[in-house]
Amino acid sequence: MLRRLYDAVLRLSASRHAPAALFAVSFAESSFFPIPPDVMLAPMVLTRPDKAWRYAALCTLASVLGGLLGYAIGFFLEPVGLWILSLLGKAESFETAKTLFQQHGAWVILIKGLTPIPFKLITIAAGIFAFNLPLFVALCVITRGARFFLVAYVVKTFGPALLPVIEKPVYVSTPCAVVGVFTDGRLTNAAERIDAASAGAIQRLIRTGDVSGKLGSSWLLHSLTGIAAERVLLVGLGEQAKFDAAAFNRALGEAGRALSNLPIASATCWLTEIDVVGRDAAWIVRTAALAIDHQAYRYTATFKPREKSAKAELASIAFVGEGAGPALQQATAMARGVRLARELGNLPPNICNPEYLATRARAMASEHAGISCEVLEREDMEKLGMGSLLGVARGSANAPKLIVLRWNGGGSAKPYALVGKGITFDSGGLSLKPGAGMEEMKFDMCGAAGMLGTFLAAVELALPLNLVCIAAAVENMPDGNAYRPSDVLTSMSGQTIEVLNTDAEGRLILCDALTYAQTFEPQVIIDAATLTGACVVALGKYASGLMSEDEELAAQLLDAGNRTLDRAWRLPLWSDYQSSLDSAFADVANLGGKYAGAITAACFLSRFTSGYRWAHLDIAGSAWNEGRKGLATGRPVPLLTQYLIDRCA
Helix, strand or coil: CHHHHHHHHHHHCCCCCHHHHHHHHHHHHCCCCCCCCHHHHHHHHHHCHHHHHHHHHHHHHHHHHHHHHHHHHHHHCHHHHHHHHHHCCCHHHHHHHHHHHHHHCHHHHHHHCCCCCCHHHHHHHHHHCCCCHHHHHHHHHHHHHHHHHHHHHHHHHHHHHHHHHHCCCCCCCCCCEEEEECCCCCECHHHHHHHHHCCCHHHHHHHCCCCCCCCCCEEEEECCCCCCCCEEEEEECCCHHHCCHHHHHHHHHHHHHHHHCCCCCEEEECHHHCCCCCCCHHHHHHHHHHHHHHHHCCCCCCCCCCCCCCCCCCCEEEECCCCHHHHHHHHHHHHHHHHHHHHHHHCCCCCCCHHHHHHHHHHHHHHCCCEEEEEECHHHHHHHCCHHHHHHHCCCCCCCEEEEEEEECCCCCCCEEEEEEEEEEECCCCCCCCCCCHHHHHHHHHHHHHHHHHHHHHHHCCCCCEEEEEEEEEEECCCCCCCCCCCEEECCCCCEEECCCCCCCHHHHHHHHHHHHHHHCCCEEEEEECCCHHHHHHHCCCCEEEEECCHHHHHHHHHHHHHHCCCEEECCCCHHHHHHHCCCCCCEECCCCCCCHHHHHHHHHHCCCCCCCEEEEECCCCCECCCCCCCECCCCHHHHHHHHHHHCC
């Protein structure tokens, strides 16, 4: 019975009525209830450390008031008080308390109030012995306040580091405990402990075929006997022999999907206990956090505001694993960068136009110390000779912007330059795109969105390096002033460009942005762009296309992609392909031949980065999911953030 009562109190700590329940338990424990409030206080502080002192104060107030009730029971109802103590098995302790009260008086209340000894023994005894009431109240405030604030301080300060030790899945009160099962029926360690405590509930479901362990599947179990968690989410892990980094990421993604569909605000995940071949504990925790956050994201910007009565949404999750602190710090920064990139990409083009991107960049600078922001207007770009970028912008009523963000965390070192294509809507210009699928062309600014997200992640991590982020924000629209096929544009570099197709506009704005980036004398230039449909044909949606003539830089980016599972695949950038860009009327044409479109587009950009360590990421396939309900993915924020982190090692 006591075990069930203990579990019930644990469950209360995770409910939406937890503060009220904490008050009630603290009050009752001082007079008649057997379970101490620490059982609730510790997990509540662990979940919401920002409310640690509020919870401690609540416990103190309730405990003192409950102590007065205990005192009253002892003073007015001595037989009832003795019966309560006897019922709780404290009749023998009462005689000890009697002796202590007679010998030491106030010190008994002060010392015993700090210990695990049930406080009701002290309060009832104080009433029976008619201890001075005002002094009793003062001593209760001191001793209970000291105890609860000490517990809150210890849990708030050291709780996260102790998670692998103190958070056993059987006893942790949480709205949902997340554990795993393989296809052969083998359970993860946490799942085994839950199964044992619940008298084999999970194994019974496996034997009946209700649970298969298939990768990408999950099963929700409610109110298991002997388990403090309100729910247990059992996640399929697939075949144990084939369980690798990709399988782990998929399993955590499924966990995130399932959790996001539940009416809960928090959960505790034990999937981070699982070993993944070739990956350390920090990678496991970080990958888990990013996968679940990715699924938890919801686009709501242009929907009707929901009513306040809507169900709770996942806001926090605790991960059980080693090295969680630094890993979660990186995951949090990456997740914020990914969310920014996704939100910008998902916004409709009537909202997210060049001016909007500039406004968001200025806001980022005002919200973070150490960021400077400059926005070049059309007149500024005319003075710099950016005829190629401005040529693309001619057909739009929305003026172009060249957004420049700087972070100086690396002293006098040369900066890393991130350049992103920000075509906020791409109609194709006069080379008009087909109507089918044109609505997805709001995503043509995901290169700029990804660079802004990467920049934010780097700043959130306070990386000790210098960083320049350049977002070329332009609309490609047809009107009477729009640039035409056969026009010859003069770029900032002085090279002239024959326009063969106005729908090959991304490279035309990037070439000027890349030239401008060189004014900062960067040690590395990396651009990202939803540049070519040819890259989607070649690599699909799983890999970004990577092109670079710098072997070391290419290897570093590929490694960063593999470690974050934001993977890229290198395509050749041989000089053989350059001839397809030859023009009879200009230094270079903006379109190659029929074949190798992703490569020839990169060849075009390479003509504007000569002498610099440069890499190009074509994210046309990886930046968003196709279809009417497809969302931006936030790639390549994880890849590039990892690359920058590695440069600081």
